[in-house]
Amino acid sequence: MSNLKIAVQKSGRLHNDSMNILKEVGISIDNGRDQLKAAANNFPLEVFYLRNGDIPQYLADGVVDAAIIGENVLIEKNQNLSVLEKLGFSGCRLSVALPKTAAYSGIQDLNGLRIATSYPNTVNAFLRKHQVNAQVHIINGSVEIAPNIGLAEAIVDIVSSGSTLFKNNLKEVAVLFKSEAVLVKSPKISTVQQEILDTLQFRLQSVLKARNARYVLLNAPNSQLTQIISILPGIKSPTILPLAKPGWSSLHSVINKNEFWEVIDELKKAGAEGILVCPIENMVI
Ligand SMILES: Nc1ncnc2c1ncn2[C@@H]1O[C@H](COP(=O)(O)OP(=O)(O)OP(=O)(O)O)[C@@H](O)[C@H]1O
Ligand SMILES: O=P(O)(O)OC[C@H]1O[C@H](OP(=O)(O)OP(=O)(O)O)[C@H](O)[C@@H]1O
Numbered sequence: 695m696s697n698l699k700i701a702v703q704k705s706g707r708l709h710n711d712s713m714n715i716l717k718e719v720g721i722s723i724d725n726g727r728d729q730l731k732a733a734a735n736n737f738p739l740e741v742f743y744l745r746n747g748d749i750p751q752y753l754a755d756g757v758v759d760a761a762i763i764g765e766n767v768l769i770e771k772n773q774n775l776s777v778l779e780k781l782g783f784s785g786c787r788l789s790v791a792l793p794k795t796a797a798y799s800g801i802q803d804l805n806g807l808r809i810a811t812s813y814p815n816t817v818n819a820f821l822r823k824h825q826v827n828a829q830v831h832i833i834n835g836s837v838e839i840a841p842n843i844g845l846a847e848a849i850v851d852i853v854s855s856g857s858t859l860f861k862n863n864l865k866e867v868a869v870l871f872k873s874e875a876v877l878v879k880s881p882k883i884s885t886v887q888q889e890i891l892d893t894l895q896f897r898l899q900s901v902l903k904a905r906n907a908r909y910v911l912l913n914a915p916n917s918q919l920t921q922i923i924s925i926l927p928g929i930k931s932p933t934i935l936p937l938a939k940p941g942w943s944s945l946h947s948v949i950n951k952n953e954f955w956e957v958i959d960e961l962k963k964a965g966a967e968g969i970l971v972c973p974i975e976n977m978v979i
């Protein structure tokens with residue numbers, strides 16, 4: 695069998711975005727509900743649907759060749775797996791939180807507390823690093839409830855919008871690290887599977903670059919082009935096409951989607967008109 699075996703979370707926060715990004719790179723998967731694995735019909739790839747927390751071990755053992763998982767789980771399971779690509783979704787952070795009313799002036803204030811978490815290895819490493827003496831209590835879900843039911847004085851859990859902390863009368867006091875979904879590979883991957891993974895990674899990079907970029911089209915008087923080009927330099931340099939109206943041109947360029955809003959006023963001041971901003975599907979540079 696020369697298919698690349700890739701693990702994806704079976705259900706939960708990572709599942710849909712993981713399947714979407716595979717679809718965006720043109721891979722079509724025969725996806726019967728409740729199947730534990732499914733093959734792609736246009737790419738040498740098989741998807742294994744697994745629990746996020748089990749994936750690092752499967753990678754370490756070479757049961758799967760690659761996976762899409764949260765960085766936080768990789769760190770917790772500490773299997774020395776290397777991250778190939780950050781995928782830009784499921785962004786969150788692992789944080790320490792305390793009851794809103796608790797006094798806190800620094801990490802040393804965690805001394806002597808009971809800390810509830812689903813990430814015991816990560817928390818113990820953090821406590822060791824800061825020479826804090828606290829008791830770690832492992833809870834597998836709904837960690838934020840622990841202080842309210844007298845199980846712990848502090849928690850360490852995933853925070854994204856912060857609304858779960860807020861609803862449970864907790865405050866975030868320290869961030870251990872930030873996490874997002876990542877592409878990871880097994881140290882036991884074979885040469886054939888590695889080649890397939892290289893192709894997949896190349897396609898993912900082109901989709902990720904495109905997600906962050908926008909295609910910009912605008913009209914401007916020729917006298918203003920030099921100034922506008924300095925604002926919108928593009929990948930190599932912008933495309934300039936003459937308009938039917940004498941003395942005017944259409945300028946096409948690519949820009950980072952976040953930078954666009956910063957330069958729009960500059961563009962207008964420089965004389966740009968009829969500015970169109972379009973999404974890009976793929977970028978091969
Ligand atoms: N609120 C959140 N916002 C953004 N990303 C999150 C959030 N909560 C979790 N994540 C990310 O999504 C991953 C999967 O979370 P989810 O709660 O679906 O699974 P789980 O219960 O940790 O894992 P399993 O698949 O083993 O049941 C987490 O490891 C983390 O990387
Ligand atoms: O800051 P927020 O946006 O509120 O997100 C944080 C919450 O999201 C995750 O739980 P999830 O909803 O995945 O439930 P789970 O505990 O069942 O995994 C995490 O464990 C937090 O409880």
Ligand SMILES: [Mg+2]
Pocket residue numbers: 707
């Ligand atoms: Mg969760």
